[in-house]
Amino acid sequence: MSRILPLSPRDLNAVRHRAEHAPDGASRDLARRALADHAFAVASGRALARARPRPAFRTSRPSPxxxxxxxxxxxxxxxxxxxxxxxxxxxxxxxxxxxxxxxxxxxxxx
Known part of the structure; x- marks a missing residue:
C-alpha cells in the first residue's frame, strides 16, 4: 500500500477491508492507523500528491x-x-x- 495521503478510492476500500477482515490484530491496527491518517489528511486539507487540475473550458473563443x-x-x-x-x-x-x-x-x- 502506498503512503500517499489522502488515499485513492481504491486504496481506501482495500484499507477498510483489511481493517475489518485482517486475520491478525497487528494488521488490523495498521489498517486502522492508515484510516486515521487518511481522515486527518482529508480534514487538514493536505493536497493530493497525484492531483491534476480540472480542465478549463473556455466559454468563447478570443477574437483573432x-x-x-x-x-x-x-x-x-x-x-x-x-x-x-x-x-x-x-x-x-x-x-x-x-x-x-x-x-x-x-x-x-x-
Missing part, C-alpha cells in the same frame, strides 16, 4: 484581432449602419419635399 479591436469594429459597423439609415431617410425626405413643391407650384398655376 484582439479584445480592443473587436469593440472598435462593432462601433464602426454601428456607425456605418446609422449613416446608411440616415442617408436613406434624408433621400426620402428630400424626395417627398420636392414632390410637394412640384404639386404646390402646379396647384398655383391652376
Amino acid at each position: 484581432l484582439g479584445p480592443n479591436r473587436t469593440g472598435f469594429l462593432v462601433g464602426a459597423l454601428a456607425l456605418l449602419g446609422f449613416l446608411f439609415v440616415a442617408t436613406v431617410l434624408w433621400a426620402h425626405v428630400t424626395d417627398v419635399a420636392e414632390t410637394m413643391r412640384q404639386q404646390a407650384s402646379a396647384m398655383r398655376g391652376m
Whole structure:
C-alpha cells in the first residue's frame, strides 16, 4: 500500500477491508492507523500528491484581432449602419419635399 495521503478510492476500500477482515490484530491496527491518517489528511486539507487540475473550458473563443479591436469594429459597423439609415431617410425626405413643391407650384398655376 502506498503512503500517499489522502488515499485513492481504491486504496481506501482495500484499507477498510483489511481493517475489518485482517486475520491478525497487528494488521488490523495498521489498517486502522492508515484510516486515521487518511481522515486527518482529508480534514487538514493536505493536497493530493497525484492531483491534476480540472480542465478549463473556455466559454468563447478570443477574437483573432484582439479584445480592443473587436469593440472598435462593432462601433464602426454601428456607425456605418446609422449613416446608411440616415442617408436613406434624408433621400426620402428630400424626395417627398420636392414632390410637394412640384404639386404646390402646379396647384398655383391652376
